Amino acid sequence: MQTVDEAQLTREAIAFTRYLISEDVDAQSIELYSKAQQKLNITLSENEDQRLNFMLNHAFIIGMIDGALALQSPQSGIRKKIYIMLAILESDPNYAKHFLPQEQRSPFLQLIGLGIKAAFNTLTGLILLPWI
Amino acid sequence: MDLAQEHDYIVVGSGCTGAMAAQTLLEKGVKVLMLDVGENDSKYNNLIPQKSFNSIRENDTEQYKYWLGEDYEGISLGKTVTGAQLTPARKYVIKNTEKLLPLISETFFPMESLSYGGLGNAWGLNCAVFSKNELKAAGLPADKMNEAYGVICNRIGISGEKDDATPYTSGELKGIQKAVEIDSNSKNIYEKYKQTKSSLNAKGFYMGKPALALLTEKKDGRNAIDYNEMDFYADNGAAYRPSITVTQLKKQPNFQYLSNALVLSYSNSSHSVIVSYLDTIANEKKTIRCKKLILCSGTLGTARIVLRSSTNETKRLPLLCNPYKYFAQIQPSRLGKTNNAPRMAFAQLALFYDAQKNNMDVGAASIYSYNSLMLFRTIKEVPLNFREGRKIMQTLLPAVSVMGVHHPDNGSGSKYLELVKDNNSITGDKLKAEYALNENALKQIYKREKEYAATMRKLGCYMLKKIDPGYGSSIHYAGCLPFNKEEKEHHLSPNGRVCNTKNVFVADGSGFTYLPAKGITLSIMANAHLTALNALNN
C-alpha cells in the first residue's frame, strides 16, 4: 500500500491556497485536501512529481506552469491537484468572498487586465515547460 | 407479503410513469403491487440546512460535506458528461446502475435510475404538451392525450404563464399556477425579446416563461417555492418528485410496495403473467404472479426486460433520444452588477424555434442562471490557469447564463439497443447501445444551433463556449418498442400492450415513434395514465 506523505500534502495545500486566493490555508482545508488526494487517488508520474516539487520550491512559477498545462495537458495530475484545492476552498465560508459574485465598478478593465495576465502566464509557462 | 398469491396489477418502477400509472389504477379501485429497486439517499438529506444558497456559503462551516460529498464525488475530474449536474446529494439517483443495469457503448452515454422516484428525483421540471402534429408523429391519440395532460397537471401542479411560448409549453392546460419569478439577468433577456419580438417571431423564435412542475402556491400539503436556490441539492416540496405520489399511495390499503426487486423478465401463462425478479439483498431469483403487468422501468430498463422475455431471435430495438448541447453565454450589459433575488436553479426562460411554424420539429431551449452549481465547475472549462480563471469567472458569473438546447429525434437504423450476453454481469447480460446521426440530421442540428446563437446575440447574449456532453445526455429516451397497429414482435399495440402478449403493458416512453425536443416527461406521464386505463379495460 502506498504511504501518504502528510507533510508533502500540507506543503501542497499551503502553496496552492496562496497561489489561488493569496491567503493562508486553514486547518480544515488542509485536512480535506489530504483526504481528497487519497480518495480520488491522484497519482503523478515521476516527471510530474519533479515538476510539482519545482513548483512548490518556486511558488511564483505555479501560475505559469498551471497556465501552460491548461492548454497542453488539462487532464494532468498537477492540474487535478490544484483543481481539488480550488473546490475545497470554495466550500469553506472563510474564503467565500473569493468565489461569490461581487459588484464591480469597471468589470471590463478588470477582465482585460486579467486576460493579459493570464496570457502572459500561459506564454511564459509554455516556454518554461520543456525545462521543468 | 405472500409471494405465492396472484396479484391483480403489478407496476414495475416508481418513477414519473410508475407513479402515475399506479395512481390511476388505485383511483379505479384495483389492487396494485409496485416492484422497484428503490435506492434512497441515506447520507445527505439531513445535512442540508433549509437556508438560502448564499447564506449557507457565507456561514455554514460544514457545507463541504454536501458540496463535495463524503467521497469527494462532487469533484468531477473528467470532461463534462451526462449527469454533470448531479450533486452529491442527488447521486443516489444513479446508485447501483452500473452494477444492475450494465450498458456498453462507444457512442451513447445515458443516465438511468434505480432510485425510489427514478430520474424524477433530479428532473428539471420543464413541462410541455405536445402539439397535434407531434402527438400524431409520436403515435399518441390527440383527443385522449389532451384530457390526460389535464389529469396529470392537476396531480403534479404546474406553474407557468400565458405568453408567446405557451403553444409550446402549457398549451391549453387549465388550472396552472402563476409563473415563478425570474432574476434580473433573465428579466433583462426577456425585456430585450419583447422589444425585438416581431423580427424574431418572423424567423420562428418564441420566448416565454417555462411551464414547470413547481408550485408557486401551496397545493395538497406541499409548499410553494422558497427561492433558496438550493434546488440542485434539496427539496422543500414545491418541485414535483414522483416519490411524493408513491409515498401517498403507500398509505392506501390497496397498494403494496416491494423494494430491492430488480425485475428480469416475464412469461405468459394462460391467464396470468409470471414475473421473475432478482432480490438484490438476498441475491436470489424469485417469481411472482399477476393478472396484468405494467412496465414503467424507463425506456432502456423496459427494453432489457422485454428483450429477455422475448423468444424472438432478433434482439435489436430502435432508440430515440434528443441530441443536446449546452451554450455557456455572457450578457455584457450585466457585467459588474449582482444578479438580484428571487433566485432559483430551475429554468428561467424557454426559447422555442419553430422554423416551419407548424409546431413540429421545434427546437427547444431552456435558459438557466448559473450560480448554485459553484464556480469551480465552470473554471474547469476555461483554458487558463486556475488563479486568473477564478477571477475571470467570478467577474463574469453575474452575467453568465447557460442555455440547454434540445433537438427533436426521429428513428433510424443507426440508433439501436441490443442485449448481449455477459457472464460477468449479475443479470448475465448487458445492454449495448449505438447512436449515430446521418449527415442530414447533423446538418439540421448545426443550422438550428447557429440560429439559436444568432438569436441570443440579438438578445444581448454572446456564446462563450458550446459544450457537447455527448449523445444520451438529454436524458430523454423513447421509442424502443414503437406503437404499431399490427401485432408485431417488439412493438406495442396502440393501447400500450406488448404485442404477442395478453396482459403485459408498457407505460413509459417506449412506444413513442417520434421524440419532440420539448421535454418528454409530462407526455409520458399522460401516456402512463392512459395506458393504465387501457390495461383496466383490456
Ligand SMILES: Cc1cc2nc3c(=O)[nH]c(=O)nc-3n(C[C@H](O)[C@H](O)[C@H](O)COP(=O)(O)OP(=O)(O)OC[C@H]3O[C@@H](n4cnc5c(N)ncnc54)[C@H](O)[C@@H]3O)c2cc1C
Ligand atoms: C437531471 C435531469 C433533468 C431532467 N429534466 C427534465 C425536464 O426538465 N423535462 C423533462 O421532460 N424531462 C426531464 N428529465 C427526464 C425525466 O426525468 C425522465 O423523462 C423521467 O423521469 C422518466 O420517467 P420514467 O418513469 O419513464 O423512468 P425512470 O425515471 O427511469 O424510472 C424508472 C423506475 O423503474 C425502476 N426500475 C428500472 N428498472 C427496473 C427493474 N428491472 N426492476 C425493477 N425496477 C426497475 C427504477 O427504480 C425507477 O424507479 C430530466 C432528467 C434528469 C436526470
